């Protein structure tokens with residue numbers, strides 16, 4: 001198949017590389033010319049505008065957006081839409097708010113797939129977990145691309161109609177916040193408590209057979225190995241927060257109590273007062289582990 005990819009940052013570059021590695025053709029565009037040059041060197045056809053990308057793709061366009069959520073998605077769609085028809089398919093692989101997705105799917109002349117993407121840049125080798133919403137025929141049509149970008153056929157599934165993919169990813173991120181908070185609190189007690197412990201060794205032994213082993217715990221182990229048991233100069237400041245806020249807002253609307261996820265979100269807000277809490281310093285470092293988000297340092 002031939003796939004157009006718009007947005008070639010940390011995540012879009014991986015989409016391009018994995019789709020090329022699976023033997024498909026890629027036409028790629030980004031506002032950043034250096035990013036376009038880099039994927040051209042890797043084998044993609046470069047486009048110097050969205051119109052140029054559409055010219056390369058011809059009829060039955062398949063286009064994957066991997067730009068930041070919010071205004072960049074609307075700006076991209078505004079330019080794309082005059083070039084789209086009902087037989088075309090657009091995938092939004094970013095962390096868009098599902099309310100925005102419902103509005104966009106309704107307005108888009110093409111079939112619109114919302115694709116929640118989990119795994120982060122650290123999963124370039126393994127592939128991502130993809131949660132897809134939208135028309136079934138469009139999901140089937142894009143299956144070769146999903147197979148390539150995900151860990152394989154088991155790494156993607158259609159969740160339901162438009163919006164459901166981003167809805168499931170929003171809840172996934174709420175769970176991510178709560179898990180980071182739980183590990184952070186446990187390690188904070190171990191760090192502040194009555195024994196002088198090697199936290200890399202604790203994380204390592206927990207990752208070998210313990211009930212609480214997980215990828216996030218492997219990233220805790222990596223963080224202690226690279227920063228030391230006291231996390232060095234990693235600051236008590238956790239950035240991000242939009243996806244957790246949406247999860248809590250939706251829980252309030254649905255009257256479903258989510259005290260753990262709310263508390264984890266509130267801890268992020270609290271971290272902006274910089275009180276030096278160990279749990280938040282670990283959460284700050286873990287966001288680098290999975291998302292390559294910049295580590296805030298003291």
Ligand SMILES: NC(=O)C1=CN([C@@H]2O[C@H](COP(=O)(O)OP(=O)(O)OC[C@H]3O[C@@H](n4cnc5c(N)ncnc54)[C@H](O)[C@@H]3O)[C@@H](O)[C@H]2O)C=CC1
Nearest residue numbers: 007008009010011030031066067068069072094095120291
């Ligand atoms: N980094 C992560 O761990 C994950 C990120 N995501 C989501 O994936 C999306 C992309 O994230 P990243 O790759 O991390 O961001 P990034 O900031 O690394 O890359 C974004 C790219 O989009 C380009 N861009 C921005 N506006 C554009 C426009 N109007 N037209 C064309 N290109 C444009 C930028 O030049 C940049 O190269 C976001 O929605 C993010 O929330 C989803 C899962 C994990």
Ligand SMILES: O=C(CO)[C@H](O)[C@H](O)COP(=O)(O)O
Nearest residue numbers: 095118240241242243244291
């Ligand atoms: O989706 C992700 C991981 O699953 C991204 O890393 C996202 O940026 C994390 O959310 P936040 O920025 O709110 O921490």
